[in-house]
Amino acid sequence: MGIDVGATKIAALRVARDGTVLARARCDTPRGSAEDLVDTLAGLVKQVRGDRVVAVGAGLPGMVDARTGALVFAPGLEFARAPLRGMIADSVGLPVRTDNDANAAAWAEYRLGAGRGHDHMVLVTIGTGLGCGMIVGGRLLRGSHGYAAEVSHLIVDPQGPRCECGEHGCWGVSASGRAIARLGREAAAARPGSALARLIGRGSAGAGEAVTRAAEEGDSQAVEILARVGTLTGRGLASLANMLDPSVLVVGGGPISAGELLLGPARAAFTSWLYSPGDRPGVPMVPARFGNDAGAIGAAVLALDEFTGRSPDGS
Template structure:
């Protein structure tokens, strides 16, 4: 498949004319705010990380955290052209308002206007999974494909569908909330207010929750997990579970089999609905690689509608790691800022 250019030639010319050199992308997740200076070819030249304020904090606290990160990145520099923000939550079709975020205090929050008033430059807001998918399609594992389904496993599950180079946002800008598909009626309570959402069974939170329950129950199969945290379940994190699984801990390996199986089942449903050319899996949990993806591929293979009589979409690990969200946000901001002003 032919590779896509990072940006269109017209966009590059507009940038050169208008001096759009510095663009900052910001990715706001459930646990971290990650910001970076991003060049037109997707190269990241500097990054700043902050902890995400607790959801009990008011929206202006989160906004202040974003502003601090942007100012640190651009300290002593001039020519900041635009800022792109990938936000965890429902963003309206205009890219202005975060309607709802299950992990933050945003409820109909006018984030674009609030940040523009503080930063004095154009700001573009989109869902963080949308910006991740855009980055992976332009520069990462989805490069060269026309129909890309991207699923991100972090605190929860995000997702996006890229069709012919453009993110599909739906009628209200809220498409791609795959993590809140109900897969278990009456199941575990989700932070979105419903029960049985997919992300309650296949996400970073699900992985850590199950690991902590195993260690707390003194499961004889979780000996390495228990030793790694000296019996303190509060110290169990996703990377610790991954480390234990790679070292051969039976319990950790079973957890990835379970999380991966749930992932593959959900992906089979999405493949039936959208028929993507490729499925890109990103987010922090994807750092486990084939520990997660092998059981996911097997579950997808067993559950795919019309299996044996249709192409099976490859399931690949995202290539850009934790930078994807802010890279895509920067791409979006750069391209919108380069459009001729009417």
């Protein structure tokens, strides 16, 4: 089983070895203590467990200690650090693997998805914020403690919006789903008669989804918003490629449904910001295979790999 814990929603999947989703459940993320969260996770496990589940993986929205599996810091949750790996294992009676949610998504794409066959891979997920997981030499890049690949605070636009960290233009506030929604609402307010304003005003979809739909209908401001976010994403990916020299870049998250409206500008910016692009092999930038299921599928595969002898850390 794989569980993807988000700041607002939790998804739980029962997953076959090849990544096929066999059963699923979903609920709101509880407000409150670590114990409240564990109780909710145990309830989801009970719903979709089945007879052949051998391990549970949980992708968590924050910093996870690589040695102990404890949650060290999660800005989207209401409690401080907690030994979640042990707490969940005690509650569900199964072996448990916990990891950062973006690491889990990266492992899904590396093992079974768009990064399969590439032992040097970067995954960036554009969601409410921005997540990143990196595969180097066939292993998850963790750093000394498990906190590597936190690229959300890489500055991609020095004149951009202020981040919660105090700096301006961090990737996570400048080129994320939240940024698309913010820019969409601003554009709708400036042009109340536009297709974008009409779609946002209906309220049937979030502002970010409305931007994509308006861009597909030809709304010029919506197209510009996606191009801006794509350009900043390409800048960030170029910085990562300059550091890591990956053979593929995988981009996931809800906004990727915009396709080339976002990825086209991202590729153009990537090439212009990459060091000496004419003297190195091309680096394909491809959409993730598993979409919003990547975190839960990756958590399941991480757990299965660990408890059946294939460690993501190479041991």
